[in-house]
Amino acid sequence: MNDAKEPSSSNSNFSNEFQSSQQMDWLRVQDSLKGKLITEDDFKWRLPTREKEGSCEILKYVGGVDLSFSKDDSSIACGTLVVLDLTTHKVVYEDSSIVRLHIPYLPGFLAFREAPVLLELLDKMKNNAHCFYPQLLMVDGNGLLHPRGKFCFGLACHIGVLADLPTVGVGKNLHHVDGLTQSTVRELLQAADSPKHVLLLIGDSGCTWGVAMRSSEGSLKPIFISVGHRISLATAIEIVRMTCRFRVPEPIRQADIRSRERLRNNQ
DNA sequence: GCGACAG
DNA sequence: ATCTTGTCGC
Numbered sequence: 001m002n003d004a005k006e007p008s009s010s011n012s013n014f015s016n017e018f019q020s021s022q023q024m025d026w027l028r029v030q031d032s033l034k035g036k037l038i039t040e041d042d043f044k045w046r047l048p049t050r051e052k053e054g055s056c057e058i059l060k061y062v063g064g065v066d067l068s069f070s071k072d073d074s075s076i077a078c079g080t081l082v083v084l085d086l087t088t089h090k091v092v093y094e095d096s097s098i099v100r101l102h103i104p105y106l107p108g109f110l111a112f113r114e115a116p117v118l119l120e121l122l123d124k125m126k127n128n129a130h131c132f133y134p135q136l137l138m139v140d141g142n143g144l145l146h147p148r149g150k151f152c153f154g155l156a157c158h159i160g161v162l163a164d165l166p167t168v169g170v171g172k173n174l175h176h177v178d179g180l181t182q183s184t185v186r187e188l189l190q191a192a193d194s195p196k197h198v199l200l201l202i203g204d205s206g207c208t209w210g211v212a213m214r215s216s217e218g219s220l221k222p223i224f225i226s227v228g229h230r231i232s233l234a235t236a237i238e239i240v241r242m243t244c245r246f247r248v249p250e251p252i253r254q255a256d257i258r259s260r261e262r263l264r265n266n267q
Numbered sequence: 268g269c270g271a272c273a274g
Numbered sequence: 275a276t277c278t279t280g281t282c283g284c
Contacts, residue, residue, distance in 0.1 A: 067274075069275050077275090105275075107272040114274070142273055154273065175273040218284095224273085 063134030064251025160229020167228030178203025
């Protein structure tokens with residue numbers, strides 16, 4: 001009875017080793033991409049709210065990306081890209097792609113699972129020189145707010161660097177970082193008398209990772225905003241606030257709704 | 268050692 | 275991420 005094969009256990013040794021060597025590769029990739037990261041405003045447009053001398057282009061087209069998953073087969077996903085016109089608050093572009101994912105979700109490595117589909121959608125639009133190509137992209141997932149923050153970063157930074165696009169990370173849950181937890185942050189946000197409902201996320205190390213923000217009056221639960229690429233935290237906050245009809249900023253919310261819808265009607 | 272851990 | 279209905283309220 002001893003020689004009974006335990007496929008799951010003998011497998012998991014190999015599988016675990018494979019997984020950790022895979023993760024070491026991923027850490028190197030994140031580290032190398034981080035060398036290209038820009039964490040201050042670096043774009044040629046300006047916010048519509050900010051008056052300024054000179055005639056420069058105004059931020060008008062804001063993109064949002066998200067993935068939804070099949071309830072039956074969790075490896076089937078629909079990635080969606082939408083672009084919102086800030087002046088009309090309407091969706092002016094939508095594209096999506098249903099794919100089979102071969103990479104599992106591992107905390108800290110979301111980008112390796114989700115970025116490829118989304119980058120393809122962006123690429124397609126750029127290659128067509130589409131006139132609504134986003135000037136900025138909001139990503140469902142964190143940017144600099146990452147548990148191994150010194151040399152790593154999240155999905156929003158990953159996409160920003162690879163697409164060379166200004167990006168903002170928006171999380172609906174806090175990825176525990178540097179002593180910050182969801183419950184303590186929520187308490188602090190309640191206690192804070194910040195009129196803008198914003199709390200700087202400063203970790204035990206003194207590092208500022210992003211902010212927690214009550215984005216709409218209705219919701220006690222905050223969203224977590226962090227710098228993605230080619231943008232400062234202050235600008236990121238301003239743009240997120242500008243696009244929040246509800247708790248989740250509209251570009252991401254629309255991408256979420258539409259990707260879920262497409263998955264329902266198409267598989 | 269154990270639990271926690273974006274989507 | 276996904277499983278899940280109605281319900282209270284502006």
